[in-house]
Amino acid sequence: MLEMASYEAAAYYFPNYHRDSRNAKWHGEGWTEWELVKRAEPKFPGHRQPKIPLWGYEDEADPSVMARKIAAAADHGLTSFIFDWYWYEDGPFLQRALDEGFLQAPNNDRLKFAVMWANHDWIDIHPAQRSRPYNIQAAGQISEKGFVAATEHMIRHYFSHPSYWRVQGGLYVSFYEIHSLIRGLGGIAATARVLREFRERVRAAGCGELHLNVVVWGLQILPTEQTITNIHEVLEELGVDSITSYVWIHHQPVDQFPETDYAWIRDRSLLDYEKFTAAYKLPYYPNVTMGWDSSPRTVQSESFEPLGYPYMATLAGNTPEAFKIALEGVKSFLDRGQTSPCVFTINAWNEWTEGSYLEPDTVSGMAYLEAIRDVFGTSKKNA
Template sequence: MKNVQIAAFYFPNYHIDPRNEAVHGSGWTEWELMKIARPRFPGHQQPKVPLWGYEDEADPAVMSRKIDAAADSGISAFLFDWYYYNDGPFLERALREGFQKAPNANRLNYALMWANHDWTNCHPLPADRVSMLLYPGAVTPETFERMTDYIIETHFLHPSYWKIDNCPFFSIYEIYRLAESFGGWDGAAEALNRFRQKVCAAGFPGLHINGILWGVKLLPGENTIADPCDIVRKLRFDSVTSYVWVHHAELKHFPITPYHEVLEENQRYWETARREYPVPYFPNVTVGWDPSPRTIQKLPYRNEGYPMMATMDSSPEEFGEAIRAAVKFAGQLPESSRIVTVNAWNEWTEGSYLEPDLQHGSAYLDMLQTIITAGSFRRNQLSWAEQGIA
C-alpha cells in the first residue's frame, strides 16, 4: 500500500468561455445549472451548493485555494478534462489562467485527459432529448499535429506537469474517436507514434499514454467491435483507467442505487482489468452520481437515460471505504504505477465532487487526508525548488 498517488479528474466548465457564451448567453458558466437545480424525488439532495461559493476557476487566487486543499488532502495531481477541437482549445482558461498562474502551482501536479468526445448541448438536455452537436470530437490529422505541438510547448514543459518515470502523462477519453480521426486503428497508432517522437525530441525519455477504456464502438467498415486488449497493444498504451463508475456498472435501482452495490460491481471490473489488460490498470473511485442538474427542472424525473437516470450518493465513510479498497488494489501494481483516479474534484452537475459543499463541508477531503496520513503514500513529485527550477 506504499507510494500510491491519487489523481483527481477536474472538469473546467466553471469559468466564462466564448463558445459557451455564444450558445447560452453572456457570462454563462455551468454554475447556472447548479443554481436552479431542485429536488426531483423524495429524499433527493438538491440543490448542491458549493461551500466556497460560485467561484471563477480562471482566477489564480480561486485556483490557489483549490490547489492548497487538494495538496493538503494528499492528492498528487489534477487530471484536467482537456478539450481541443478543429478550431482550437476550449475551456482552457481554468488551466492556463487559473492553475498555471496560481502562486502555489508548485504544490500540485497536473496532466491532460484529452476529452475528445462530441460536445453537445446538454446544459440542460432539451425536453425532446435531442441534443444538438456543437463541436465534433474527431479531429483532422492536421489538427492533431498542431494540437500535439501545442501540448508539448504549453503543458509538458511546464514544471508542474505530471510525469511517470519522467515521461509526461497523457490520457485519451474516447479511443474509438481517435481511430475515427485517422480512418482506423492503424492510422491512430501511427499518429501516436509521431506524438511520441515529438516528445522525445523535446528532451523527455518518452510519453506515457493512458487510455480511458469504455464504450468501444464500431468504426465505419468494421463488422465486429475491436477487442479492447488488442487496441491497448496496437496503440502501445502504457496504462489504462476509468473515468466514472457508471461506465462499468448498471445503476439497477431508480431513482437511487446504493453506493456499495456500485462499488462492488466496479471492484469486480478492477479484477477483470487486472487479468485481461497487458498494462497496469489504475482503479477508479467515484464520489457520487447525480446528473439531474443537466435536465429541465420542471419535467417529471423518469428513468429515460442520461441525464434522466438513477442517482448514487455516498457518505464520506462509504467514500473512504472505496478509497481504501482502491489503494489496496493499486498497491499491488509496479511502484511507478500505483495510482488511483478519482471522479472527480468538481463534477458538480453530475453529482461527483470532492470540493466542499454546504451539506458535508470538507468531509470528503478530510476522509481522504485521514486515509493518506495513515499510510505511506507518495503525495507529489519533487517541488520546483527540489528540481532546481526557479
C-alpha cells in the first residue's frame, strides 16, 4: 500500500443536510436539501436519478453521523474537509454541520478541517424555476462590520482547534467570490487593509499566521458569479497566498446537452493545471471533480432545457474508473514539483444535488473513495 506522506487531498463539504432556521423560514420546518435529492427524476433516457445515499438521509449536525464521514474519508486517503462556510450580514447560515457535527465528533483528530467562505448570493434555486432572475434570499456582499464578526467567530471557535488545517504553517481560509468581498468592503485598497487587520487579529489571539486562498475561475456558472480582469494585480495587493478551483466546469464549458462526456472535460481540465500554474504568480492548487448533475435543483415538473444553471448539461461517464484516471493525472502533475506543497482539492464530499459526491450511494458504494485510496494510499496517521 502506498503512503500519502506528502499529498494533501482536501474535499469540499457542502453543509445543507441539516436543519437550519433560515431554511425553515424559506422552505418550512425540518427542510433540508435531502428533499431535492429524494424528488429528483430522470430528465432524459438513461439519466440516473434519483441518486440514493447508501447511508440514508442523515443529519450531518449529529456528531455520530459526522464521525462515520470522518472515518470513511480518513480511511481512504482524504486529509481534510474544506467546509463551504456561510456568513451573511445578519450572521451565520448552515454552520451546524461544522460547529455541532464535526467539532463534536469524537474522532475529529483523524481529519483536518478548514473553511471556504462561500460569500456568494444565496438565491432561490432549491428548486429553481425556469423564469429569471432568481430571487436573492441572502446577499453575499458583507460590510467591514460583518466581516469582523464572521472572522472573530473563526478565531474563537476554529483556529485554536488542533485539527484546523494549516498550509505552510498558515491557517487555510479560502474565499469563493473575491469580487463580492471587494465590493462589500468598499474597494481593493479597503479590502487589502481589512485582510491585513484580519491577519493581525489572528496573531494577537495567539493563533499564528493565516494562509489566504482565493477560488478563481473563468466561466460564469451561478447567475451572480463574475470575473475580475486584472486578477494578478488584485491578488498581489490583497496579499493572497494561493489560489485554487472549486469545480472543473468553472473553467470548461459543458456544451453538449443533455450530456457532456466526463473524459472530455477531465482531459482538458488536466491540461489546465499547467496553464494556471504558468498564468498565475501565486501557487495554484489543482482541482479534481467527481461529476456534475445539477438537475435535482430544477423544478422537476418543468421541461429540462439548456437555460443556464441549474438547467444545464450533466457529465456522463463519470465512473469510479474514469475518476481514478483523473486522480492519477493530478498526482502526476503534483509529482512534477510545480506546486508546493502538494495540495489538491476535490469536488466534492457531498454535492448531491450537483451530482458531485464521494459519499457512497446505492450504485457505486465506496468505489470513488476507494479510487482515492488506490492512487494515493492512506496516511500514516490515518492508517
